[in-house]
Amino acid sequence: MDAAFTAEQDEIRRTLRDLLARHAGPGGTRAAGHTAEGHDPALWHRLAQGLGLPGLALPEEYGGAGCTSTELALACEETGRALLPSPLLATAVLAAPLVAALGTPSQRAGLLPRIADGTLTATLAVPGGSMAAALGLTGDNRAVPWSGGGRAGGVQARPGAGGWRLYGEADRVLDGHSAGLLLVAAHTGGYPRSRTLLFLVRAESEAPAEASGGASAGGPADAPSGAEGLTRTRLTSLDATRPLARVELRDTPAALLGTDPDTADVCGALAATGRTAAAVLAAEAVGAAAGALERTVAYVKEREQFGRAIGSFQAVKHRLADLYVRVEAARSAAYYAAWDPAAGPLALAQALETARTVAGEAVQLHGGIGFTWEHEAHLYVKRAAADGLLFGPVHRLRDHAAVRAGLFGDVPSRALTHEVAV
Secondary structure: OOOOOOHHHHHHHHHHHHHHHHHOOHHHHHHHHOOOOOOOHHHHHHHHHHOOHHHOOOOHHHOOOOOOHHHHHHHHHHHHHOOOOOOHHHHHHHHHHHHHHHOOHHHHHHHHHHHHOOOOOEEEEOHHHOHHHHOOOOOOOOOOOOOOEOOEOOEEEEEEOOEEEEEEEEEEEEOOOOOOEEEEEEEEOOOOOOEEEEEEEEOOOOOOHHHHOOOOOOOOOOOOEOOOOEEEEEOOOOOOOOOEEEEEEEEEEEEEOOOOOOOOOHHHHHHHHHHHHHHHHHHHHHHHHHHHHHHHHHHHHHOEEOOEEHHHOHHHHHHHHHHHHHHHHHHHHHHHHHHOHHHHHHHHHHHHHHHHHHHHHHHHHOHHHOOOOOOOHHHHHHHHHHHHHHHOOHHHHHHHHHHHOOOOOOOOHHHHHHHHHO
């Protein structure tokens, strides 16, 4: 394994860091998180049109850059350092790979170019707020009924003469209030043959046919407009830079992602997406931890006590040195996971724990000024806690990684269903 980054990868990191330093300071981050969209649309346009961020890991034939998950992880490390609120994670890391893996040629051609250029944002909606279980991060998503099931619970899909219709609701959907396209996990087949499939729901209005020289991109055959029967409510979340929403579907038209519901390996695609998403999330959490540490180091160099900077005290130096070692270890794990996504869940566990520890220490070492909502330290605490709730918790990430590695020998399949009670 060659651990050195290429010149192109270093340039992605440098360019994005410079751009975010100019346009995404702490004040801007908080203001963007409280907008109706949950992010700064002008900055998102810059990131998409100028840097091609949402299309980094998409094939060139769909307007992407044809890069790998490593480049996407490096980009997310910088967005994590700035705690940037953006639809990048939901769109490029969760939704786009599923469309590429399961979509028909028409669906890929209609949706992926718009995702790549930033004109269409998307997200994954799973019922019960069970994102980690659906992605196979905290358990085998084939063994754990994470999406409900039977005749009640979760989201139900029914075929009809006019296509598929969805009923039910999904909680804690990342960017669910603003995404133009929803990938909804729903049950179909009735109780005896119940199975989970993914469906496309267009939350945005259709573009006029004449505006695109014919049928609109990703038109009715690929993802019907979901305005009918669709209600989206933004939730009050712990971390305003991670906007969450409740999505309610009442006889909502949808299109099946793919063609054959009997052969689609939805759980396999979700697990593969989850491994890559875990690697990218680990890099983003490392970026957040590094950002908190950098701000803390800068502060202890300026804050004086007993006539000298508190950073000169040995006890403070030791605490900062311990944090630095934690961040670098988590960064190494995240970079390895970007190269080998199979290590993603374990790297994510280490990165989330590091982010939580560094954020907590940052608050303690800023204690001389008093803790106020005007200071950015609490933003790092909220990001670490919110990510642990949405994609963890850490002990379950590690437990499932240990089971997959065979550290506990042959674990009965019924042990995996413990996730249901969480």
